[in-house]
Amino acid sequence: MKRVALLGATGSIGRQAIEIVEAQPELELCAAASGSSPLDDVDAPFKQVGGDLTELLDQADPDVVLNAVVGFAGVHATLWTLEHGVDLALANKESLVAAGDLALDAQRRGGGRILPVDSEHSALFQCLEGREPEQVDSLVLTGSGGPFRGRTRDELTAVTPEEALAHPTWRMGPKITVDSATLANKGLELIEAHFLFAVPYERIEVVLQPTSIVHSLVRFRDGAALAHLGYPDMRAPISYALTYPERAATPLAPLDLTSLSLVFEEPDVETFPMLALAREAGEKGGTYPCVFNAANEVGVAAFLEGRLPFLAIAEIVADALERADGAPARDLADLVEADRAARAIPVA
Numbered sequence: 001m002k003r004v005a006l007l008g009a010t011g012s013i014g015r016q017a018i019e020i021v022e023a024q025p026e027l028e029l030c031a032a033a034s035g036s037s038p039l040d041d042v043d044a045p046f047k048q049v050g051g052d053l054t055e056l057l058d059q060a061d062p063d064v065v066l067n068a069v070v071g072f073a074g075v076h077a078t079l080w081t082l083e084h085g086v087d088l089a090l091a092n093k094e095s096l097v098a099a100g101d102l103a104l105d106a107q108r109r110g111g112g113r114i115l116p117v118d119s120e121h122s123a124l125f126q127c128l129e130g131r132e133p134e135q136v137d138s139l140v141l142t143g144s145g146g147p148f149r150g151r152t153r154d155e156l157t158a159v160t161p162e163e164a165l166a167h168p169t170w171r172m173g174p175k176i177t178v179d180s181a182t183l184a185n186k187g188l189e190l191i192e193a194h195f196l197f198a199v200p201y202e203r204i205e206v207v208l209q210p211t212s213i214v215h216s217l218v219r220f221r222d223g224a225a226l227a228h229l230g231y232p233d234m235r236a237p238i239s240y241a242l243t244y245p246e247r248a249a250t251p252l253a254p255l256d257l258t259s260l261s262l263v264f265e266e267p268d269v270e271t272f273p274m275l276a277l278a279r280e281a282g283e284k285g286g287t288y289p290c291v292f293n294a295a296n297e298v299g300v301a302a303f304l305e306g307r308l309p310f311l312a313i314a315e316i317v318a319d320a321l322e323r324a325d326g327a328p329a330r331d332l333a334d335l336v337e338a339d340r341a342a343r344a345i346p347v348a
């Protein structure tokens with residue numbers, strides 16, 4: 001029996017994870033947590049609404065932690081899991097982006113595995129099969145391009161939260177859905193891929209595949225390119241991470257190949273500057289990725305509350321990166337301070 005601690009149990013990933021756990025006799029929920037929503041309908045011996053997630057994890061003794069919290073709030077749980085040598089099924093990309101080297105140091109000490117839940121990284125993980133970075137020519141992250149693909153900047157000045165929340169292919173929580181519309185999500189994923197697979201930024205490409213059938217691919221040095229295909233359904237990567245190294249059956253439909261036509265295109269980084277800002281933050285290293293993430297969280301929250309125009313999210317992030325010194329975090333206290341300082345950015 002594998003004991004699963006599910007953090008973010010009431011969210012989009014959390015709900016789908018409960019479905020997977022309930023369908024798999026070898027998985028059991030040992031703990032569930034949310035930020036503020038009640039957990040009355042979740043069946044787990046340890047439950048917690050709000051508060052310090054590491055206290056819950058201390059009590060629950062999990063074999064795997066599925067971190068499906070949204071935002072930097074998940075960072076303590078990510079570090080606890082890695083430090084304790086417990087497997088980390090990681091949906092909360094923001095924690096790995098922000099903590100970066102601190103997380104990898106904790107993993108080296110603890111010895112646990114990071115099993116990516118983000119669909120692109122699950123795809124890359126499966127294509128890589130543990131191969132060393134020197135066998136890799138490049139990683140190709142795919143993205144749908146979000147609801148505003150093909151628009152000009154003029155056409156984006158007045159877009160509303162409702163329009164940004166209408167994602168063409170994935171049904172997700174509000175924060176990641178806005179991130180998909182600005183391409184900040186692909187930027188976070190670029191940094192996430194760098195830390196997960198130890199591949200330098202210049203060998204990680206982003207390409208759009210609007211129907212989200214190709215979940216990512218790896219080009220190897222021998223010329224082979226391995227891709228991962230499937231319908232856009234997070235139950236597949238959640239199940240893979242929770243049952244790894246097995247592949248459990250899921251209710252997903254098999255791909256109907258003759259109904260597909262796969263089109264790829266370049267992302268428009270002029271109209272969607274977040275991708276370029278993330279690449280720059282990742283390449284500079286230190287706490288720049290943490291600052292990118294923090295300022296983005298502030299911008300997205302303000303946009304969703306109707307206090308900020310869509311295009312200003314990227315302006316806030318650019319401004320925060322400019323103001324920050326980016327000094328590497330020696331420990332969690334440094335990281336929390338870098339996150340706090342970046343959030344102090346003025347929002348118009």
Ligand code: NAD
Nearest residue numbers: 008009010011012013034035069070073091092093172173
């Ligand atoms: P969501 O908004 O639907 O759910 C977020 C969950 O986190 C909720 O259960 C909420 O209660 C909980 N939470 C928030 N703050 C918390 C705190 N301080 N302590 C404990 N719990 C807290 O978000 P989501 O779409 O499920 O996304 C969750 C994470 O997974 C994000 O990092 C997102 O980027 C990532 N992700 C999501 C998808 C998807 O399809 N939804 C795909 C890939 C990656």
Ligand code: MG
Nearest residue numbers: 118119120189
């Ligand atoms: Mg993704």
